[in-house]
Amino acid sequence: MSKHRIIAFLTALAAVVGLAILIPMASPAAAATCASPWNSASVYTGGMAASYNSHNWQAKWWTQGETPGAADVWADEGACGGSSGGSGGTTGGGSTCSYPAWAAGHNYVTGDIVKYTNGGYYIATHDNPGYDPTISTWFWSPYTCSGSGGTTGGTTGGGGGTGGFVVSEAQFNQMFPSRNSFYTYSGLTAALSAYPAFATTGSDTVKKQEAAAFLANVSHETGGLVYITEIDKSGNYCASEPYGCPAGTYSYYGRGPIQLSWNFNYKAAGDSLGIDLLDNPGLVETDPAVAWKTGLWYWDTQTGPGTMTGHNAMVNGAGFGETIRSINGSIECNGGNPAEVQDRVSKYQSYAAILGVPTGSNLSC
Template structure:
């Protein structure tokens, strides 16, 4: 299906009792000052019976239980230790429920807040300690069954408190080449809707994005995507198209499925400002979401919004001859991503100021990631 995006506008695309063992606790606390991280492959945290620390249902919602589960290599079991004291998965932090310091307080996934209940020290003795509570990450009831909830408990040195965790300063939870700190630096004034965790969650839909080729290629692709996104949304400020007069124009009534959400329902939304009923239909079909019937999901769910942007980037060539993803991994260059996104209005001298704006942002973002921008920047 053709999914032309030739009509544009400025900024539119734009997770029981037991006795405390005082000596063991003292040993752990003593180790904190010289703690060094234990190593684990692929970002997993493994523990009792060789099982993994797992986010229940791979659900990134705040409050999702963190549990023990058979290791399966999914994103729900990929943890990072970025060096700021947190342990992260799916773009969020390992968190003690209600900031409790009591034995038996469950752990969960939650937005990273910098709170003491999200601080952890991985010791040389393979304990994971929450210093605020002076307690260890613990498998409840020493039960190795899949789905057993994790908690904090007075450190005992027992097997249900021993872990192999990612090294400090490791990769982000998804393996994404852009860290949350770098993302925030790129978008200092972004709308709170455009969360880093939503982007990380969306990456699972297109695993080749920013993972193809060498490190330079991966970083260039991430920078190229985010630069175009920045241009389309005014720095991740705009969630929806600003010119409401355009809203009724994006219903192509000749399509057999029509515009079930309404004549004026298919205006630009999200990081690439998805517009037109046929684009909502094609993106929804690809992502397994009814965006034709409920286009408002793109402006109400950050992960859905990011997924639509990645859908276009990875699968659509628009007015160009290749997808933006292919442009970056093939070496065709940043200029071809502009052509695929808005070439009919900007390339070949049509709007050099808009092209220059995109190029300047790409150069800025590659500098943040520590790579050169490469050749063929213009279209």
């Protein structure tokens, strides 16, 4: 007779004669340690974890304010218990990570965690052949020992709305006294986790110079953060691409702090951020965090008509002039429109002064 049949027989016999049969039960596995509690105000990107109702949950893609268990964006990772802290490299109640160094060209699968050269940790949100973790949140997201995203190990400022950004809210308000209420400081800080190298690379002076340079260009593009979309929307912003323009021929006009334009830029920015902007370009004018993320996407990853990104121009000492070239150099630089260039330079000088840092050289293009 099999083991299971013997147990069933003894249980039935016990019920008849009134005996208690103690049947050995398998010891339940220890509950997983809970990740940091879910916060409705925090931004989570694919692969980030949070705990809610004694369960760990993993974000499938970008989300904010969508309750775990009530929204399809969250995957239930099972019950958890004990102190918040996550697994893999966390010792006791501290936050010491122990993960291998990232290696270019190494094949990574979703869930792999690495230590990058900037001292921060990143988790693979999609399989990739060793892409740089600071290039795209489609393939990587910042990771802390609590598994909740953000930055660690010497990287500051990308904490999704928490402290650490080199520009305070008071300084931000001083820079943009007449800004549209859409462009919130919290939206900006929530977007920082998408590109954690922004304003966190180099010395404190370089970090502030980069922030000032980005915000100066943003100010020029939006009239001091007044305009959410461009005024003239009559142009054809649909280039001939295999994916076409599913949201409509004229739906890819300039939006957001860098005035993201054209279907191919919406497609590329959306792919990088893990958000479908090709089908939903309106997100850039309705979600402050998404709007700021598209600005940071361009700043950190696109060279435009220049030879380097705005981020690289500032952290590698090329100067503010090269950031102008990367954004609108084909029209403004080399004498094309000196008044526009000077407006950008003047704003940069003003913002650098507010942050208490020198401007550096090579201001013009």
